[in-house]
Amino acid sequence: MSVSRRDFLKSAGVTSLATAVTSVAVPDAAAQTGPAVVGPGEVPVALTVNGARLDLNIEPRVTLLDALRTRADLTGNKRVCDRGSCGACTMIVDGRIVYACSTLAIEVQGKQIRTVEGLSTGAALHPVQQAFCDVDALMCGFCTPGFVVATVAILEKHPNATREQISKGLDGNICRCGTFVRIMEAAMKARGVARG
Amino acid sequence: MAKYSWPEKPALLGTPVKRVDGPDKVTGRARYSYDINRPGMIYGRIVRSPYPHARVVSVDLAAAQKAAGVKAALVYREPGTEVMYQGDPVAAVAADTEEHARDAARLVRVRYEPLPHVSTVEQAMASDAPQVFPTGNTRQGAREETGDLAAGFARAAHVVEQTYSTHVITHVCLETHGCVCEWDGDRLTAWISTQAVIQSAQQFAQALGIPQSNVHCITQYMGGGFGSKFGPDAQGIICAKLARQANAPVKLMLDRKEEHLDTGNRPSATAHIRAGVTADGTLTAFDGESWGTGGAGAPSGFPLPYIYSFPNRRRAHKDVFINAGLQRAMRAPGHPQGCFLTEILMDELADQVKMDPVAFRIRNLPPAGPNAMWAQYFRDGARRFGWDERHATGDSAPGPIKTGMGVSAHRWGGAGRGSRAHVDLMSDGTAIVKCGTQDIGTGTRTIVGIVAAETFGLPIDAVRVEIGDSALPFSGGSGGSTTAASVTPAIRVTCTLALDALFAKVAPALGAPAEDLVAEGGRIHVRGNAARGMSWKDACKLIGTEPISVDGQWQDGLSGAGTSGVQFAEVTVDIETGVVRVTRILAMQDCGLIVDRLTAESQAYGGVIAAINFALFEDRILDRVTGQMVNPNMEWYLLAGLSDVPAIDVVLNNMPERGVIGIGEPPTVSTASAIANAVRNATGATIRSLPLHPHKVLAAIEQQRAGGTN
Numbered sequence: 019m020s021v022s023r024r025d026f027l028k029s030a031g032v033t034s035l036a037t038a039v040t041s042v043a044v045p046d047a048a049a050q051t052g053p054a055v056v057g058p059g060e061v062p063v064a065l066t067v068n069g070a071r072l073d074l075n076i077e078p079r080v081t082l083l084d085a086l087r088t089r090a091d092l093t094g095n096k097r098v099c100d101r102g103s104c105g106a107c108t109m110i111v112d113g114r115i116v117y118a119c120s121t122l123a124i125e126v127q128g129k130q131i132r133t134v135e136g137l138s139t140g141a142a143l144h145p146v147q148q149a150f151c152d153v154d155a156l157m158c159g160f161c162t163p164g165f166v167v168a169t170v171a172i173l174e175k176h177p178n179a180t181r182e183q184i185s186k187g188l189d190g191n192i193c194r195c196g197t198f199v200r201i202m203e204a205a206m207k208a209r210g211v212a213r214g
Numbered sequence: 215m216a217k218y219s220w221p222e223k224p225a226l227l228g229t230p231v232k233r234v235d236g237p238d239k240v241t242g243r244a245r246y247s248y249d250i251n252r253p254g255m256i257y258g259r260i261v262r263s264p265y266p267h268a269r270v271v272s273v274d275l276a277a278a279q280k281a282a283g284v285k286a287a288l289v290y291r292e293p294g295t296e297v298m299y300q301g302d303p304v305a306a307v308a309a310d311t312e313e314h315a316r317d318a319a320r321l322v323r324v325r326y327e328p329l330p331h332v333s334t335v336e337q338a339m340a341s342d343a344p345q346v347f348p349t350g351n352t353r354q355g356a357r358e359e360t361g362d363l364a365a366g367f368a369r370a371a372h373v374v375e376q377t378y379s380t381h382v383i384t385h386v387c388l389e390t391h392g393c394v395c396e397w398d399g400d401r402l403t404a405w406i407s408t409q410a411v412i413q414s415a416q417q418f419a420q421a422l423g424i425p426q427s428n429v430h431c432i433t434q435y436m437g438g439g440f441g442s443k444f445g446p447d448a449q450g451i452i453c454a455k456l457a458r459q460a461n462a463p464v465k466l467m468l469d470r471k472e473e474h475l476d477t478g479n480r481p482s483a484t485a486h487i488r489a490g491v492t493a494d495g496t497l498t499a500f501d502g503e504s505w506g507t508g509g510a511g512a513p514s515g516f517p518l519p520y521i522y523s524f525p526n527r528r529r530a531h532k533d534v535f536i537n538a539g540l541q542r543a544m545r546a547p548g549h550p551q552g553c554f555l556t557e558i559l560m561d562e563l564a565d566q567v568k569m570d571p572v573a574f575r576i577r578n579l580p581p582a583g584p585n586a587m588w589a590q591y592f593r594d595g596a597r598r599f600g601w602d603e604r605h606a607t608g609d610s611a612p613g614p615i616k617t618g619m620g621v622s623a624h625r626w627g628g629a630g631r632g633s634r635a636h637v638d639l640m641s642d643g644t645a646i647v648k649c650g651t652q653d654i655g656t657g658t659r660t661i662v663g664i665v666a667a668e669t670f671g672l673p674i675d676a677v678r679v680e681i682g683d684s685a686l687p688f689s690g691g692s693g694g695s696t697t698a699a700s701v702t703p704a705i706r707v708t709c710t711l712a713l714d715a716l717f718a719k720v721a722p723a724l725g726a727p728a729e730d731l732v733a734e735g736g737r738i739h740v741r742g743n744a745a746r747g748m749s750w751k752d753a754c755k756l757i758g759t760e761p762i763s764v765d766g767q768w769q770d771g772l773s774g775a776g777t778s779g780v781q782f783a784e785v786t787v788d789i790e791t792g793v794v795r796v797t798r799i800l801a802m803q804d805c806g807l808i809v810d811r812l813t814a815e816s817q818a819y820g821g822v823i824a825a826i827n828f829a830l831f832e833d834r835i836l837d838r839v840t841g842q843m844v845n846p847n848m849e850w851y852l853l854a855g856l857s858d859v860p861a862i863d864v865v866l867n868n869m870p871e872r873g874v875i876g877i878g879e880p881p882t883v884s885t886a887s888a889i890a891n892a893v894r895n896a897t898g899a900t901i902r903s904l905p906l907h908p909h910k911v912l913a914a915i916e917q918q919r920a921g922g923t924n
Contacts, residue, residue, distance in 0.1 A: 024614075024790050027912075077313055088312065093249035094242020096437070098388045099470045103848040106388060134242040143237060151236035154812045157820060158655030159239030160388040160437030166240055189855040192848060194388050194438050195655050196820030198859040 056124065063124050067092065068136030074123070082126055083107045083118035086133065094134035094163045098192075105191030108164040108171075109133050115171045117190075134163035137170060146170050146208045155204040157195035165191050169205045178209055218707050218769055220807060220870060225734065226668045228868055230812035234660045234674060235435070235653070244435045247407040248467050250394040256285050258456045258466030259315040260449060261305040261322045262476070263297035266537035266841030267331035267346060270295055270304060274323040278307050281321050283314035286460035290452060296329065298510035299538050300842050301475025303448045308456040308464050331537040333841040335482065335507050338534045347511055347535045355515065357530040366499030366526030370490025372566035378555040379484035379903040380886075382507070382834040383827075384474050385544055386853065389437020391477045392467030393450050395457040402454055403430045406446065407467075409439040410691025411652045415684035417445040422454055431684040433652050440824075441543035442478040443654075444691050474846035478542025479834055481514035482506045483551035489524070489559055495567040497578045500524035505532040506551070508541030516548035520556035521588070521623050522578045537841050538834075543693060545824060546879035549624060550886060557622045557887035558902055561894060565607055571621055571891070572596050587867065588623050591780035591802035596621075598865070599782040599800045608898025614790040617797075620783045620891025624883035628805070628876030629775030630699030632768050634687035635708040637666070639716055639762040643751040645670055646678045647709065650686035651701045656878055657813030658697055664810055665702045669709035671733035672750060687765065695876030698809055699773035702874045708766025715764060719756040720748065774873040777880050779803040781822070783888035784860075787896040789915050792908030794830055794893055796860040799885060804867040806875030811866070814877050818864040821881030827854050829886035833905050 057078035065072045067086065074089050086092040095118060098106035102120035109118045110132040118133075137144040143151065146169050156162045165188065172179055172187035179187070184205045193201070220227060238244040263270075275287040286308040291297060297304060305322050309315040330344035337343055338351040345351060367373065393406035402424065408414045408431070415431040422429075436443070446454070453466035468477065485504035491497050506514030514533045564574035572592050579588050596602070601619060609616035636648040647666045653659040659679050667674040680686060690700055713733055721728040724747065726740045731747075739747020784798040799822050808814050831852040835844040845851045864881075886904060893911065894900050899918035901910055 024788075027791055077311075079313065084312065087249070088251070091251050092242075093245065093251070096246075096248065096389070098390075099848040101470070101847055101849065104388070134240075138241045141237075143240065147237070147240040150240045151232055154230075154233060154236075154816050156233070156236060156239050157657075157813075157816055158388070158438045159235070159244055159435060160246065162239050163242045185857045189857050192388075192853050192855060194386050194440075194824075194853065195816075196823030197816065198823060198854070198856045199819045199862055200816065202856065 064127055065123060065131055066129065067131045068133060076123060078122065078124045080123050081119050082109065082121040082123045082131070085123035086118070092133055092135055095167070096160050096163060098160065105168060106161050106164040108167045108191065110167060110171050115168055134167050137166065144170065146173065146204070149204040149208040153200045153203045153207060155197050155200035157197055161191060161193040165193070165201055169208065173205070173209060181206065218703070218710055218772055220772060221668065224668055226664045226674065228808045228811055228870070231660060231664055231674060231810045233657055233813065234663050234679065246389050246435045246437050247393055247405045247433070248389050248437070250405040250465065252394060252396055252463040255394065255463040255465055256308050256310050256460060257312045257315045258306055258308040258453050258464045259319040260303050260452060260472065261319050261324065262472065263302040263304055263326065264300060265297065265326055265328050266300050266333060267329045268297050268326040269329060270297060271325040271327050273305050275305065277321040277323060278318040281309070281314065281318040283310035284318045285309060285462060286456045288452070288455055288459065290448065299475070301472060301539060303452065303476070306452045306456060308460050331841045333536055333538070333836050333838050335484070335505065335534045335536065337838070338507070338536050346537060351535050353533040355531040355533070357528065359528045361526030363499055363501060363526050363528050367490045369492060369498045371493035372563070373488060373490045374559060374562045374566065375488040376559065376562065376902055377484065377486045378558055380482060380551045380554050381904055382479050382482045383544070383832045384479045384834050384851070385440045385442040385477065386848070386851065387438035387440060387442060387473065390468040390470065390473040391443060391447060391449055393446065393453050394463060394465045395454040396463035397458055400424055401428045401430070403432065404446070404450065404454065405432045406450060407436045407443060408433050408445070409436070409443045409652060409654050409693060410445065411682055412650050412684045412688060413691050414445050418450065418454060421446065421451045429684070432682065434682045436652065436654055439654050440545050441547065441693060444693065447477070470848060471846040474834070474843055474851065476539050478544065479509065479539060480544040481508035481541040483514065483516050483555060485518060485555045487555070487559055489563060491563045491567055493567065495569045495574055495577050497522060497524050497563070498526060500527040502529045504529065505534050507534045507536050509536060509538040510540055511535050512540040514541065517552040518555055520552040521580070521625065522556065522560060522575065523580045538836055545821070546626060546883045549626065549883040550825065550828060553622060553624055553883050554887045554890065554904060558890055558894070558900065561620070561891045562900065572601060575621070575623065587778045587804055588780055591778065592623070595780050595782055595800055595802045601782065604895065607895055609896050614788050616787045616789055616896040618785055618787065618892040618894065618896025620888045620895055621780065622884035622887035622891065623778070623780045624880060626695060626777045626880035626883065627775055628695045628699055628777055630696055630703060630768060630773035630874065631690060633689040633700040633704040634765065634767045635704040636687050637708045637712040637764045637766070639712050639754060639757060641754055641757040641759065641761070643754040644678065645672065645676065646680060647705060648680045648686045649689050649701055649704065650681070650684060651689035651697060652682050652692055654692045656692070656697065656817060657810055658692070658701065660813060661698060661702060661809045662705050665705040666709050669706060669713060669733070670750070671735055671737065673736070695878040695880065698876050699874045700768060702809060703772035704766060704768040706772055707769050708764055711766050712762050712764040715762045716753060716757070720753045723748070723756060772873050774806045774875050777804050777806070777875055777877070779880050779884060781884040781888045783885065783892040785889060785892040785896055787893055787911060789897060792911035794906050794911060796826055796889055798861050798863070800863045800865070801881055802865050802867070803877065803881055804869050805877035806872040807870045808866060808868045809874060814866055815864050817877045818866065818881040819862055821879065822862050822885050823854060823859060824882045825885030826858070826889065829889040829904055830906055
């Protein structure tokens with residue numbers, strides 16, 4: 019049964035505030051048969067990034083974002099909130115978008131990782147990147163790589179995405195400069211031109 | 215060509231020109247301070263006070279210094295001194311990895327003696343408040359008075375007396391504050407995220423006690439400042455000191471929580487106002503007591519009343535100090551506050567005299583000046599927006615979704631000041647333009663290219679632009695919407711001088727006087743005779759081995775001051791959930807001569823969206839008991855996403871005769887006020903404070919039903 023916000027507020031009265039506390043059962047550690055423990059010191063981690071293999075030695079707690087930005091000098095995707103709230107770190111892993119700041123590098127070994135750097139070929143921009151430039155869907159540019167990757171992912175999945183699909187698909191990305199209007203224009207412009 | 219002017223029929227100026235650094239930004243090639251990775255670089259991390267007010271008793275670095283990978287540690291806040299807000303810096307460490315730096319920071323042992331604190335304006339102003347600040351918790355400013363207040367109120371047929379307020383918000387620059395510092399002997403290079411690359415170098419030098427010529431600041435790209443990045447701040451100096459101690463480059467970028475706590479905010483603003491209007495809708499009197507908080511010891515002033523003409527007025531302002539991070543300039547400082555505190559009042563007064571809000575505002579505009587276009591924007595905008603479809607206060611349509619429209623006006627200064635530039639023209643046709651300005655996302659790199667290309671008659675990609683480096687010719691910080699008006703005249707003058715030098719070389723080859731030559735379409739030719747000329751490349755061959763190398767600076771006559779704007783908003787309000795949705799915004803705005811129409815429009819969109827955030831979403835929430843920020847992150851510090859953004863219609867009024875002025879800030883001033891007035895129009899309930907969160911909308915509607923919000 020689902021309760022809408024409207025129904026809840028109407029039944030509860032406008033001035034009351036309800037809080038819900040959920041408790042999560044903690045699994046009994048002793049009951050688990052243990053897998054091999056890795057770390058806490060540096061361990062070898064092999065990543066496949068934009069089709070190329072990347073061999074790193076990092077602590078297991080290092081995120082995919084930090085591994086690429088600080089150990090591989092792949093600084094295209096940015097660290098902004100570091101908590102999976104703003105989308106600046108958006109990458110595509112095995113065809114699904116992820117917040118790289120909230121993904122451990124060690125967890126994505128053997129997967130196909132695509133970052134913003136992998137979208138262009140030499141000087142040739144990906145159609146989404148070209149569309150962003152054409153309609154000025156960027157200002158300071160710090161959110162831009164995340165938005166570009168997220169837009170590519172949406173259009174690869176829905177080549178003829180509607181405005182609503184684009185909107186919902188990009189709602190996980192935040193811009194502070196206020197480029198949203200032209201990001202929508204760029205995404206609409208790149209539809210049908212984006213290659214798989 | 216002794217006199218400097220903009221071309222009558224520009225090829226590039228005022229047209230939509232794509233950002234020259236677009237490709238670098240969309241590919242991730244652009245390197246921001248956060249992206250600089252230097253050989254041997256280590257990572258810095260600051261230890262900060264968890265208390266809103268405390269005395270630092272002792273700082274023990276021993277355990278941290280012994281931790282894995284640690285190369286440096288320092289005490290920033292000496293024992294015996296006080297920290298004044300949660301997040302105030304106390305100590306710092308640097309280690310070989312960020313993970314090790316975070317681990318080590320946790321091992322720094324600071325003993326604090328917590329002291330009494332105040333977390334809200336009410337607490338600070340209470341008669342029994344602990345006096346937290348050395349000169350008291352409040353600072354009363356001078357009272358300003360004009361005309362005869364008593365007579366003004368005596369003439370008023372209606373008086374509105376209410377309290378209005380706006381809240382504290384933080385800048386939320388996506389790239390946090392910070393830098394990479396690297397020493398070479400006693401010479402420092404700092405890749406710093408800043409709006410003021412030259413001023414930052416000056417401040418580093420002063421704080422570190424080294425000559426200014428020993429500091430080199432570099433900012434090719436920066437991820438947002440909005441007024442908060444004008445120097446190294448504590449973190450930059452700490453970074454430089456860690457780097458010196460460790461004898462290694464240090465990267466110290468703040469994390470999101472630190473960014474919320476310690477890099478500035480827009481101060482709050484509250485005003486208790488009494489205002490009077492005659493029966494025929496003429497404003498007569500305004501009496502306002504205002505106050506606000508800019509945190510621990512910082513000011514909070516703003517203009518009041520705003521725009522409209524109150525012939526008899528009095529206003530006093532008081533700064534209130536609380537134990538929170540200090541305010542810094544935030545996009546149009548003071549104006550969004552003054553605008554809101556006046557514009558809601560204006561709609562309440564308009565209702566008293568039963569006048570249409572637009573007509574009421576036009577009636578009470580100050581005497582027209584050359585830069586005051588409000589009357590025209592009100593009329594044109596109202597027509598364009600469909601204002602005559604607006605119903606009276608309170609949407610009587612059935613159902614829970616109510617619609618409303620609101621309006622607001624604003625002004626801004628802009629204007630230019632001294633900036634210098636250097637131009638080199640090489641014999642292979644290369645044109646290099648250098649200026650110590652910075653591109654904070656507004657498109658400065660592109661407009662420098664546009665002015666140079668316009669002057670030389672070249673396409674923009676034939677000009678190389680160098681900015682973002684303190685070693686380049688002097689230019690000011692990017693604030694106050696002054697960059698375009700400071701930089702473009704300097705570029706125009708310097709390029710004109712360089713072109714004159716080139717004409718002097720070309721003239722004999724063409725057998726024509728230099729003053730008869732023009733540069734356009736990639737050629738230098740005799741005015742009116744395109745065939746009698748040569749290509750730019752051939753002209754440059756005549757330069758020889760010694761390049762044309764010219765210094766120039768800003769001159770009067772190419773820029774101006776003063777912009778005006780009016781904005782209209784349409785909203786829907788769901789009176790069962792309290793949720794406000796903005797459906798349409800119309801922004802009428804001028805900025806003098808538009809240099810790049812594409813980036814100028816983007817600034818307008820950006821300013822409007824920033825104000826939608828101010829009106830509906832973001833809020834710096836401090837726990838009133840603990841003084842801790844409740845939402846120092848980006849999931850509970852709410853910012854609009856794509857689905858929250860309405861249709862935005864931007865009408866930019868190009869006024870070439872006024873010269874270049876500036877547009878970064880003005881479009882953000884009015885939107886929140888127009889939205890609030892639209893919400894009032896929709897619901898019939900007046901909400902006199904921001905943000906317009908659902909619970910406040912519902913409470914106001916409830917109050918209105920119970921007997922009114924008047």
